[in-house]
Amino acid sequence: MIGIVITMYDESDVVAQSIMNCSTHNTTIVVVHSDNLVKDGNLEYIKENSIYVSVSNLGKELNVHEIASAAICRNYNIGFNKLYDECDNCDIIIGINGDTLIKDLDKVINIVSSGYLGYVLQAKGQPFYDKNDRPGIDAPSRIQTDDIADIMPQFFMFNGKFAYENKLFTKIVNGNKYTSEENLGNEILRVLGSQFKEKIKRIHENPNVYNYHEGIDMQVKGLGHTRNK
Numbered sequence: 001m002i003g004i005v006i007t008m009y010d011e012s013d014v015v016a017q018s019i020m021n022c023s024t025h026n027t028t029i030v031v032v033h034s035d036n037l038v039k040d041g042n043l044e045y046i047k048e049n050s051i052y053v054s055v056s057n058l059g060k061e062l063n064v065h066e067i068a069s070a071a072i073c074r075n076y077n078i079g080f081n082k083l084y085d086e087c088d089n090c091d092i093i094i095g096i097n098g099d100t101l102i103k104d105l106d107k108v109i110n111i112v113s114s115g116y117l118g119y120v121l122q123a124k125g126q127p128f129y130d131k132n133d134r135p136g137i138d139a140p141s142r143i144q145t146d147d148i149a150d151i152m153p154q155f156f157m158f159n160g161k162f163a164y165e166n167k168l169f170t171k172i173v174n175g176n177k178y179t180s181e182e183n184l185g186n187e188i189l190r191v192l193g194s195q196f197k198e199k200i201k202r203i204h205e206n207p208n209v210y211n212y213h214e215g216i217d218m219q220v221k222g223l224g225h226t227r228n229k
Contacts, residue, residue, distance in 0.1 A: 002109065003090035003160065004029045005079035005169075006050075007072055007153075008098025009057070012042035014220055018102040019049050025105050028087040032075040034058065051086055053078060065135040069180040072097075072153045073172040076184075080169040090160040095169060097154045099221045107215030108157070116201040118158040118188065120151040122181075125207045129178035142179060149185030149196050152209055154218045156184070166191040 004027055008015050019029055029050040033043075034057050046052055055078065058071050076095055083093065092109055102108060111119055127140040128150070144150055158168060169187055176182040185196075192199055204212040210219055 001087065001090045001160075002027045002105070003083045003087055003093045004102075005076060005083055005093070005095050006031045006098060007034070007075035007079060007095075008032070009034045009071070010036040010038065011098030011221060012038070012040060012046060014101050015098050016042040016045045018096070018100075019046060021102050022105050023049075027105075028083060028090065030079045030082045030086070032079040032082075034071050034075065051082055053082060065129070066177045069177055069183060070174055072180040073174040073183050076153075076169050077172050080163075080167075084164060084167060084170070089164065092157060092160050093163045093168070094157045095153070095155070096216070097218075099219050100154045101217045101220045102215065103217060104215040109215075111203055111214060112157070113201075116159075116199060117162045117192070118156065118200040119203050120156045120200055121154065121204050121209050121212060122151060122202050123207070123209045124205065126209075128181060129176070131176040131178070131182070133178065135178055142176075142182065144181070146197075146202075148182075149189050149200075150179070150181035151184050151188070153180050153184060154210075155212075155216055162191075 002025060006015055008031060015031060031046050031050045032053045032055060035054050036057060058067050062070055123144045126144050128142045129135055129140045130142040133141055168191060172183055172187045174183055189196060
């Protein structure tokens with residue numbers, strides 16, 4: 001059994017396609033939807049073929065710099081709690097954002113190897129905001145290096161037994177309001193501490209992390225102003 005948690009906003013077309021592409025596998029899929037108030041056939045398909053949870057859109061409560069981290073932390077906490085409650089056991093657990101398209105689940109899980117508990121991506125060399133930075137005033141100062149535990153929210157995968165035993169990704173603290181990568185990394189450190197480097201495999205060394213394509217495409221709607229609605 002493979003457990004997949006998807007956090008989405010307005011990417012119902014991509015999420016529906018991901019679910020379709022996983023339909024030949026034994027999966028439990030939880031979709032946590034920051035509700036964009038748009039109803040369509042894709043959303044109906046998602047509701048019929050996943051464990052669907054609708055939550056509020058944080059856009060009216062937070063500024064543009066704070067929305068992403070707050071939504072990712074909240075939605076993954078909800079989604080993984082739901083997965084652990086609804087499915088007794090999964091061999092592998094996966095987290096993806098709504099605009100990450102699963103194209104070939106066999107290729108996704110083919111990277112699993114002995115000795116590791118998790119498989120993550122990191123935007124090596126890129127600067128993200130530190131919790132003490134002032135977005136719009138300061139330049140981002142948190143450089144992504146091998147010495148920090150930050151992981152990308154677009155895709156991560158963990159050993160199911162390890163995840164279930166530790167209720168991984170259910171206690172994410174939004175300590176950095178601007179950078180979910182740090183908050184997700186801290187959730188892993190909560191369990192692994194100093195064993196992070198030993199037990200977690202960074203699966204892509206290219207600084208352009210979005211060109212990782214082992215069974216997935218990330219940010220298929222584009223990034224920022226280039227995004228296709």
